[in-house]
Amino acid sequence: MAGLISVLLLASAPAYSDGIPPSEIASSNDALAAPMLSDQAVPDRPVSIVNTEILVIVPAPDAAVALVLLPATPIEATPLAATSHLAPDEMTTPVQQVEPMQPAAAASPEAGVIVVTGQIRTPGDPLQNINVESYAIAQAIDAAVVAPTADAYEKAVPEPIRNGLRNFANNLHEPAVFVNFLLQLKPGKAAETAGRFIINSTIGVVGLFDIARRKPINLPQRKNGFADTLGCYGVKPGAFLFLPIVGATSVRDLIGGGLDGFLLPHFAGKPFNQLAFTVPTGVARELDKRVEFDEDLEKVQNSDDPYVAAREYYLQKRQAQIDGLCGKKDMDADDQE
Numbered sequence: 001m002a003g004l005i006s007v008l009l010l011a012s013a014p015a016y017s018d019g020i021p022p023s024e025i026a027s028s029n030d031a032l033a034a035p036m037l038s039d040q041a042v043p044d045r046p047v048s049i050v051n052t053e054i055l056v057i058v059p060a061p062d063a064a065v066a067l068v069l070l071p072a073t074p075i076e077a078t079p080l081a082a083t084s085h086l087a088p089d090e091m092t093t094p095v096q097q098v099e100p101m102q103p104a105a106a107a108s109p110e111a112g113v114i115v116v117t118g119q120i121r122t123p124g125d126p127l128q129n130i131n132v133e134s135y136a137i138a139q140a141i142d143a144a145v146v147a148p149t150a151d152a153y154e155k156a157v158p159e160p161i162r163n164g165l166r167n168f169a170n171n172l173h174e175p176a177v178f179v180n181f182l183l184q185l186k187p188g189k190a191a192e193t194a195g196r197f198i199i200n201s202t203i204g205v206v207g208l209f210d211i212a213r214r215k216p217i218n219l220p221q222r223k224n225g226f227a228d229t230l231g232c233y234g235v236k237p238g239a240f241l242f243l244p245i246v247g248a249t250s251v252r253d254l255i256g257g258g259l260d261g262f263l264l265p266h267f268a269g270k271p272f273n274q275l276a277f278t279v280p281t282g283v284a285r286e287l288d289k290r291v292e293f294d295e296d297l298e299k300v301q302n303s304d305d306p307y308v309a310a311r312e313y314y315l316q317k318r319q320a321q322i323d324g325l326c327g328k329k330d331m332d333a334d335d336q337e
Contacts, residue, residue, distance in 0.1 A: 124240055125311065131242040135307045138244065150290035162288055164208040169285045170221060171200050171207025172272070176260045177224040184224075184232050184325070192219050224325060227256025231322035240311055248314035 122128055154162070174197035181190035196212040196219045204211040212219040230252050231237075238251030249257070265273035272278070290297075296313070303309035 124237070124315075126239050127241065131240065131311075132307050134242045134244060135310065138242065138247065139301070139306070146290060150287050150294070153287045154291045162291070165284050166288050167200070167204070167210045168207045169281060170210075171197065171204070172264055173260070175267070176226070176263045177222060179263065180224040180226060180229045183229045189222060193222065195219055196221070223321065225256050226259040227253040228322055228325050230256055232326040237315065237318065240315065242310070248310055250315070250318070253318065
């Protein structure tokens with residue numbers, strides 16, 4: 001709507017004088033509407049338009065739309081005689097000049113200005129206002145708690161131990177990866193995932209060491225989940241969400257992640273379904289991810305619009321992961337997260 005200015009005259013009570021019937025006023029108004037298009041003589045009785053309001057629609061600097069309602073000054077309009085074949089200096093009836101309206105921004109609150117503004121929503125983000133607030137809260141918590149804790153975790157815990165905890169968490173997710181490769185009709189990758197899980201759970205000491213990816217075995221780690229399976233079968237991400245604790249996600253990824261989390265605890269049993277296990281391992285996993293993606297997060301936070309940058313980064317990354325899993329483009333196994 002940039003550059004568009006529309007003016008609507010809403011005449012609430014047109015007044016007429018000299019006892020002219022409404023029918024004649026209507027015909028006079030019709031003649032006023034197009035004086036330059038007819039040779040027919042027009043009645044020379046003046047018509048006053050009063051109690052008129054002007055609605056101005058102007059673009060706001062931030063792409064919002066401002067609606068401004070202004071009381072208009074009564075305008076005396078004098079009908080013209082037929083002028084379609086007359087030069088300007090031969091007009092028989094003078095025309096009253098009306099000054100153009102000044103921009104609505106010049107109106108003051110004392111003049112009875114009503115301004116309505118709004119923010120254009122982004123497709124795919126219908127909850128943008130809520131998400132922006134949630135993102136701001138999350139960033140405040142991250143700056144006050146999460147980032148300092150992750151920094152302390154990185155400095156206090158040696159890298160080999162952090163790698164071991166990461167391998168352990170990844171190994172716990174391998175059963176879900178196996179199931180989803182089967183659902184995606186990829187038995188070869190499902191067999192590789194099963195082999196990784198068996199090797200790392202035994203020789204790799206319950207997954208603390210990723211022996212399966214080393215030579216001569218060479219079974220790379222691949223990320224997969226129910227959200228990826230839904231994406232491979234054409235399910236769109238749905239509304240973008242930024243939730244406390246969870247962070248950036250979508251309706252599809254939230255549902256798929258819930259199914260992933262349901263699989264291991266309910267099929268493996270203790271201790272995987274007990275809070276004493278799930279809470280500390282979950283905290284360690286999130287701190288490790290915070291350390292791993294710290295550089296990307298810093299780029300997002302330093303952008304012109306951090307929320308939009310975070311949203312686009314997440315959605316593009318997830319689409320690239322699904323495209324790689326579904327064979328729409330090549331992707332290294334280790335680049336899927």
